[in-house]
Amino acid sequence: MNLDLPWLALGSFASGFGSLYLLAQLQAHWDKPGARWFVATIVTQTVWCFSYGAALLVFDPTLRLALEMVSWLGIIWIGFCFLSFALGYTGRTNVLESGWYRGVAVLPLVETALVVTNPLHTVVWQGFRVVPAAGSAGADYAVLPVGLLTIIVAMLFVSFGTLLVFDTVVSYGPLYRREALAVGLSPIPPGAAVLLWAGGIGPVPAVNLTPLLFLPHVALDLYAFVHSDMFEFHPATRRAGERAAIHDIATPVAIVDEQGRVVNLNAAAEQMLAVDKHEALTEPLNDFLGGDDIATDGGSSRVSIEADGRHREYKVQQTALRDETGTQLGYTVVFQDITDEIRRERRLEVLNRFLRHNVRNESVVIQARSELLATELDGDHADYAATIEQSVGRLVDSGQKARTLAEAGAGGATPEPVVLADLATEVVETARDEYDGSVTVEIPDDLRLTTQPALLKILLTNLVENALQHVPDAVVTVGAKVKGDDVVLTVSDDGPGVPEHELGVLERGRETDLNHGSGIGLWLVRWTATTLEGDLDFDTSDGTTVTVRLPRERTAAEAR
Structure with a gap:
């Protein structure tokens, strides 16, 4: 054994300590995606560096050959571990856990067996002998085709892994561009050293300089994975999010090209169309819709689909797919199941029609009879009849308000310019004819806004009527002013104020058996204000x- 520590051995040991x-x-990051495989990569690298550093000090042929075998095992396994890390880090766990990738692991296992048993068959190398080289124990032998193939496979693993990490991390944008460059460059020094050594090229052909050149590799990895926390914000999150956004959601999604041919379907779309994705690829999407064709134009439409004996209604929304240059490649087609919504609408239509006609007609009859009784009877009986008349009158009035809101909402009116002072004056004059109290309009004559007049009139009418109905001899002021891009409309009265429980119901947005409002007027105010995008x-x-x-x-788009 040579007791003088040469610089090549020191360099190998330095790479080991750096690893x-x-x-x-x-x-702290060992539980992150791909981190355990990265640890396996660095452990392999560490063992390689320390064993080869020791090998450079050993001139005994048997021990030197054993340590050389460890270096070969490092070449074999570092590539496979790095590729596995890249797959896990970039979120491709489906590939990492697949059966065919487990089959790929057979390659390094076979190569390991060949290296360990090479003295018996000499198919990896032959003619091994220890030679002095730069003050170290070098090794001179011929690498055979099987050995070269082993090295090439390992380098391909490293290259594929580097491309995966580089491409995926760069897709984050400028956040990790320098770090991605570091990851992409880090395998180059040791990889080049392996190839030069295998080809017998270099200043010291009998010495493998790869362990020495792991030093810049470690420095670049430290910069990328430690200094910049690349394990803290890893691409696996983005890939999982992209997969969940299409493949894992319950909403059917289809990807089609510009001609409407299927490029991809998520599981929900396969179930909806009762078709296997692989059978549907390249086929027109309309072929699976049962006669309700959709135009591939980026618009929205509705289709009826029957699958597994169930009839469902879907709203179809298309979004154009474009590449980074803006070239359109196709559409993302999202199917929103609106079957239950349509059924509710139809039930509400029937109920609304019943309330508008049957209940309203019967209420008018009761109101007329009670009014007649109130004029014919005396004393308490006349009061009873008057009370019935008033209660039914309120019921009829609530029904009319509900009908007004339903008709206004169903119209889908296009926004148009409105002179607010004129509209408020019209509302106030109508209210004065029906209620006591005084109403003052304090709105500039030139104040205009573009909105839906019918809904704004309902809003203003119910605010004014609510004040006049609940406050005897109320003094009401209707005002408005422009504030930035908004119009601030106010209706004030001098009454006791709206009860807290009424406001609480409006804030919650729903009523219960114990917490409910006394009428529909404030609900009309809330619904119309919300529809008009008001606060x-x-x-x-x-x-x-x-x-x-x-x-x-x-x-018009906002109104829709």
Whole structure:
């Protein structure tokens, strides 16, 4: 044994200690995707560096050959471990856990067996002998085709893994561009050293310089994975999110090209169409829709699909797929199941029709008879009849409000310019004819907004009527002003204020058996304000001031 520590051995040991330091720094990330395979890669690298450093000090042929075999095992397994790390780190666990990839693991196992048993068959190398080289114990032997193939396979594993990491990390954008460059460059020094050594090229052909060149590899990995926390924000999250956004969601999604031919289907779409994805590929999507064709134009439509004996209605929304240059490649077609929604709408239509006709007609009859009784009877009986008349009148009025809202909402009116002062004056004059109290309009004559007039009229009417109905001889002020891009509309009265339980119901957005409002007026206010994209606020500190903040300009798309 040569007791003088040569610089080549020192370099190998330095790479080994650097690898150990990298392992220590990554300990907190060992549970992250791909991290355990990265640890296996660095462990293999560490063993390789220390064993080869020791080999450079050993001139005994048997021991030197055993240590040389460890270096070969390092070449074999470092490539497979690095590729496995790349698959896990970039979120390709489905490949990593697949049966065919487990089959790939047979390659390094076979290569390991060949290296360990090479003295018996000499198919990996032959003519091994120890030679002095640069003050170290070098090794001179001929690498045979099987050995060269072993090295090439290992380098291909490293190359594929590097491409996966480089491509995926770069897709994050500028956040990790420098780190991705570091990952892409880190395998180059040791990889080049392996290839040069295998070809017998270099300043010291009898010495494998790969362990020495692991030093820049470790430095680049430290920069990428420790300094920049690349294990903290890993691409596996993005890939899993992309997969969940299409493949794992319950909503059917189809990817089609510009001609409407199927490129991909998620599991929900396969179930909806009752077709296997592989059978549907390259076929027109319309062939599976049962006669309700959709136009591949990026728009929306509705289709009826019957699968497994079930009839379902779907709203179809298409989104254009474009590459980074803006070239259109096809469409993402999303099918939203609206069967239950349509059934609810139809039930509500029947119920609404029943309430509008049957209940309203019967209520009018009761109201007329009670009014007649009130004029014919005396004393308490006349009061009873008057009470019935008033109650039925309120019921009829609520029904009319509900009908008004239903008709206004169903119209889908296009926004148009409205002179707010004129609209408010019209509402106030109508209210004055029906209620006591005084109403003042304080709105600039030139204040205009683009909105849906019918809904705005319902909103304003119910605010004014609510104040006049519940406050005897109320003094009501209707005002408005422009604030930024909005119009702030206020209706104030001098009454006791809207009860807290009424406001609480509106804030919750629903009623219960124990918590409910006394009428439909405030609900009309809330619904119309929401539909008009307005913000609603109640101030009951001094009377009641209702503030509605409305956008001054609404487009037809916003109204829809």
